[in-house]
Amino acid sequence: MKCETFMSSIIINKNVMNKTIKSLKLILILMASFAITSCVEDDDYTIPTNLGDEENYALQELLDTATEVSFDYAKALYNSDPNGDGDNDDAIPYLVENDIYIKGYVSSSDRTGNFYKELYIQNSAENPTSAMKIILDQVSNYNQFNKGREVYIKLTDLYIGEERTGSGIYTIGGEPEFDQFGGTVTSLNFNEIAENMLRSGTTEEIVPLNLTFSEITDDHVGMFIQVDNVEFADNLNGLQYFDPSEVYDTARTLQSCTGFSYETFTLETSSFADFKAYDLPTGNGSIKAVLSKTFDASSFVLALNSVDDVDMDGARCSLLDPSDFTTVFSEDFETATNNTDLDFTGWTNFAEEGSWKWREKTFSGNGYTEFSTYNSGSPSNIAWLVTPGIDMDAQNNEFLNFKAAQHHLDSADNTLEVFVSTDFNGSDVLSATWIPVNASLPSQANEWYDFVDSGLIDLSSYTGTLYVAFKVVGSGTDTTLDGAYQIDDISIIAN
Numbered sequence: 001m002k003c004e005t006f007m008s009s010i011i012i013n014k015n016v017m018n019k020t021i022k023s024l025k026l027i028l029i030l031m032a033s034f035a036i037t038s039c040v041e042d043d044d045y046t047i048p049t050n051l052g053d054e055e056n057y058a059l060q061e062l063l064d065t066a067t068e069v070s071f072d073y074a075k076a077l078y079n080s081d082p083n084g085d086g087d088n089d090d091a092i093p094y095l096v097e098n099d100i101y102i103k104g105y106v107s108s109s110d111r112t113g114n115f116y117k118e119l120y121i122q123n124s125a126e127n128p129t130s131a132m133k134i135i136l137d138q139v140s141n142y143n144q145f146n147k148g149r150e151v152y153i154k155l156t157d158l159y160i161g162e163e164r165t166g167s168g169i170y171t172i173g174g175e176p177e178f179d180q181f182g183g184t185v186t187s188l189n190f191n192e193i194a195e196n197m198l199r200s201g202t203t204e205e206i207v208p209l210n211l212t213f214s215e216i217t218d219d220h221v222g223m224f225i226q227v228d229n230v231e232f233a234d235n236l237n238g239l240q241y242f243d244p245s246e247v248y249d250t251a252r253t254l255q256s257c258t259g260f261s262y263e264t265f266t267l268e269t270s271s272f273a274d275f276k277a278y279d280l281p282t283g284n285g286s287i288k289a290v291l292s293k294t295f296d297a298s299s300f301v302l303a304l305n306s307v308d309d310v311d312m313d314g315a316r317c318s319l320l321d322p323s324d325f326t327t328v329f330s331e332d333f334e335t336a337t338n339n340t341d342l343d344f345t346g347w348t349n350f351a352e353e354g355s356w357k358w359r360e361k362t363f364s365g366n367g368y369t370e371f372s373t374y375n376s377g378s379p380s381n382i383a384w385l386v387t388p389g390i391d392m393d394a395q396n397n398e399f400l401n402f403k404a405a406q407h408h409l410d411s412a413d414n415t416l417e418v419f420v421s422t423d424f425n426g427s428d429v430l431s432a433t434w435i436p437v438n439a440s441l442p443s444q445a446n447e448w449y450d451f452v453d454s455g456l457i458d459l460s461s462y463t464g465t466l467y468v469a470f471k472v473v474g475s476g477t478d479t480t481l482d483g484a485y486q487i488d489d490i491s492i493i494a495n
Contacts, residue, residue, distance in 0.1 A: 056201075058198055059199075059200060062152060066100055066156070067099065068102065069155075070130070071129075074100075074102055074160060078094045078170065079092075080168075088162075089165075089182050091162065092176070092182075093160060093161025093173070093183050093184065094159060094160045095157070096156055098155075099156050102123075103153075104123050104131075104132070105121060105150055105204055106121055106146065106147050106206075107206055108222075108303070109147040110140065111305070111306070114270045115305075116139070117137060117141075119141055120133050120290055121151060121153070122224065129219075131220070131221060132222060134171070134172045134173070135185065135186070136192075136193055136197070138188075144199065147224075148203045149199050149200075149203050150202040150204065151197060151200075152197075153172060153198075154197075154198065155172070158172055158174065159185045160172055160185070161173065161184060161185040164296075165182040166182075168221075168293070168297060169221055169292075171185055174187060174188050208288045209225045210225070210228065211227060213256055216291060216300055223290070224288065224289070227256065228286045229257060229286075229317060230255070230265075230287055232254060233255050237280075241273065241307075242271060246271065248270070249268050249270055250268070250276075252267045252269070253265075253267075257318070257319060259399055259458060260319055260322055260399075261319065261456075265300070265302065266294075266300070267301065268294070268302070270303075275304075275307045283313045283315065284315060285311045285313055287311075288310075289305070290302070290305065325399075325495045329387070329491065330489075330490065330491040331387070331489075332367065332489050333488060336361060336367035337362075339361065340360050341359060345388075347387060350385075351381075351383050352382040352429070352430065354378030354380060354381035354382065354383075355376075356383065357383055358370070358470075370484055371485055372474075372484030373414075373472075374483075377476050378475070381472075382471065382474075384471050385470045386468070386470075387469075389424075390466045390492055392462050392465070393464065396460065396495055400439075400454070400457040400468060401456055401489075401491050401492075402439075402488070403454065403489045404441055404452055404485060405446070405486040406443070406446060406486070408448065408482065408483045409442075409444050410480045411481055411483075412444070415472065416470065416471070416472050417471045418437050418441075418468070418470055419437065419469040421466070422462055422463070422465060424469075434469060439454040440455045442485070470485075470487055472485050
């Protein structure tokens, strides 16, 4: 990046500098920031020597006088619901008074106009575990905070909260504003940007975190991610990224084949994006983008840094036809004996911690299996239920499906997990290698006893003898962990 700094040389006697550095620091930083915003946009992101020296003075002082904290530590400072009533009308952004900072890497870029007065940073250039948003009253931020730039955010005197109440996006900003919906942070002003947002001379390659649509959670907001085996919806053929009848943003549906149905997600494009009139690709492939949310925070969206991150030149995927499949394994528990430990031929019922195991249950003529830790008396209960082995070499395209329900579930730490193994010997559960699989599972949001369909879980990559395990973790003494899970109608189909 070539810069016209308009700055005369500043020569400071070494002895005098120690006495005057405090008063000069803010002036130097402001001059540095002015010089940066006068840059020609040519993708050269090096820091000019006379400007970079002043930035480095401020950064070195931060490193010498303040304490680095993790993103998760910074996020935990903000409590969006202080009175615990379930809404955010009492939200108060947190004013950081201690001398602390976070270090991260810029994951977004406003070079194409698809981001505006905002940037996201993640805590690692590769395999990040946390990310945050920064709102700032400055445009063309990619000139200064280019994608991959290592940045140090001095949190002292800044606020941590949300840009819009209830968004769930942890945001760093300035003096808060309040209305009937609670408090929100405002954009960092010119002085705050210069004082609190410091960059090093390092720019790293941001390696996208590879996810499927179903794996995306709030924890990934702000991260640069990649989704494979994806395409734009069938009805978007011939359309562009942006709909000219829209005013601000256009949502386009992405889809990914998941066997018998599509998994869908939304790509959102700003009316200011320089690629808004580009035709949507018609093939299948991958997309790399920053995970964000809609304006009202009702759903996740992907936002492109550039159309260079879209690679969809492959053949479109095809859904599987259910009529081509048959059932190779099933268990509906209709022969269950109520309130007895499950004892079905070929099944393994194992208590890893505590003594309680999965139980056979019946209700209104329906058989199922359940594991509950209520009144077990054990501080920790961990129970496994493992299916008989399934020969995966006798057919192709195997899919697992089951139904699960919960009741009296009070905490996300009272978990149900699903695993598969190809080296289980039929008896020693803990010596086997168990691989977690993704499934739709009941949570506190579901009504008690309401069975949730797991979806079709692709098992086609496994060979040999496969076992499926259901594992519950709970407690018989901690009343927040004494809920119950129920399993029914397990089946594996194949062709």
